[in-house]
Amino acid sequence: MASLPAKSQVKNQTLSRSERADDIARLKAELHLPSLEYVDVSALLELSRAQKRWPLLADFAITGKQSSSPVAQPVRQGKFGALK
Amino acid sequence: MTSLSICGVRGGVGTTSLVAALGHALESLGERVLMIDLCPENLLRLHFNLLDSQDSGWARAMLDGQDWHKQAWSLKPFLQLLPYGRLSAEETMSIEQQLLHDPQIWARRQASLAAHFDWLLFDVPQRLPGHATLGPCLLPIQVAEADAACHVLLLQQAGNNPVLVNRFDPGSQLQRDLLLIWRKHYAARLLPMKVHADEAVREALAFKQSVGQYAPDSLAAQDALSLATWCLARRRELT
Numbered sequence: 001m002a003s004l005p006a007k008s009q010v011k012n013q014t015l016s017r018s019e020r021a022d023d024i025a026r027l028k029a030e031l032h033l034p035s036l037e038y039v040d041v042s043a044l045l046e047l048s049r050a051q052k053r054w055p056l057l058a059d060f061a062i063t064g065k066q067s068s069s070p071v072a073q074p075v076r077q078g079k080f081g082a083l084k
Numbered sequence: 085m086t087s088l089s090i091c092g093v094r095g096g097v098g099t100t101s102l103v104a105a106l107g108h109a110l111e112s113l114g115e116r117v118l119m120i121d122l123c124p125e126n127l128l129r130l131h132f133n134l135l136d137s138q139d140s141g142w143a144r145a146m147l148d149g150q151d152w153h154k155q156a157w158s159l160k161p162f163l164q165l166l167p168y169g170r171l172s173a174e175e176t177m178s179i180e181q182q183l184l185h186d187p188q189i190w191a192r193r194q195a196s197l198a199a200h201f202d203w204l205l206f207d208v209p210q211r212l213p214g215h216a217t218l219g220p221c222l223l224p225i226q227v228a229e230a231d232a233a234c235h236v237l238l239l240q241q242a243g244n245n246p247v248l249v250n251r252f253d254p255g256s257q258l259q260r261d262l263l264l265i266w267r268k269h270y271a272a273r274l275l276p277m278k279v280h281a282d283e284a285v286r287e288a289l290a291f292k293q294s295v296g297q298y299a300p301d302s303l304a305a306q307d308a309l310s311l312a313t314w315c316l317a318r319r320r321e322l323t
Binding site (some may be wrong): 050053054057 | 226260269
């Protein structure tokens with residue numbers, strides 16, 4: 001049976017399941033940049049929509065660190081230098 | 085020997101069918117399994133065509149002064165079932181009092197079974213704390229349906245036990261939304277697989293079988309097999 005190299009398996013155990021399935025989390029781990037500020041805006045928006053879609057879920061919203069979207073305003077155009 | 089319990093976040097989420105499906109799946113992977121029905125409804129036996137055993141069981145034996153361990157039924161060489169037995173409501177409360185008075189009862193029983201089984205699977209009832217008091221349990225799984233009631237109850241209960249989503253319907257917007265929220269919030273608590281809604285589970289009981297026996301190719305039977313494989317992997321990690 002094919003198996004991952006031992007080194008990679010040990011590393012994977014230190015990541016949570018969601019991190020293993022998360023390319024960005026893997027990249028942070030590989031590059032040793034745990035503090036890299038990367039916000040998956042689409043995922044957060046999807047989460048925010050899911051909570052707002054159902055009134056009871058909005059009442060019983062989970063107040064985790066990232067449960068609300070940080071994007072209260074539309075993303076500024078030109079932030080990444082696309083517009084001059 | 086590893087103990088695993090399955091208890092609903094609320095009633096009616098399908099724990100008994102899951103115990104039957106998981107017992108069948110673990111046995112099919114070569115494990116020695118004893119399923120123990122802790123629920124006074126005494127329904128687990130019906131998944132294995134044990135109509136004759138409606139009276140006997142561990143709780144009945146406790147009341148009648150008989151040996152609890154002689155009440156188990158051998159279903160396959162490596163698959164056994166210990167029913168609850170038929171009790172009146174008053175008798176069940178008497179057992180509840182005994183279990184509350186001596187909370188180590190199941191810990192001692194688990195120890196005495198250790199040499200004979202790889203897995204003890206407990207079907208745990210709602211709102212009977214004495215009945216739900218077990219000895220060491222490596223995998224105390226809580227079962228939820230992806231609905232608003234389970235969402236509120238999970239928030240209120242604030243435990244740390246693994247959560248398994250049962251009867252998942254990927255076509256439901258609400259269920260997809262809840263799973264998204266739960267995955268974010270509960271992260272590692274949420275089991276990596278879910279058991280899909282599948283009519284085969286209901287049909288299996290009507291045929292007096294577990295879903296793995298009745299419809300081995302059904303989605304729910306495959307999910308139960310995934311769950312069994314996950315259990316084996318967790319046992320390796322945790323022990």
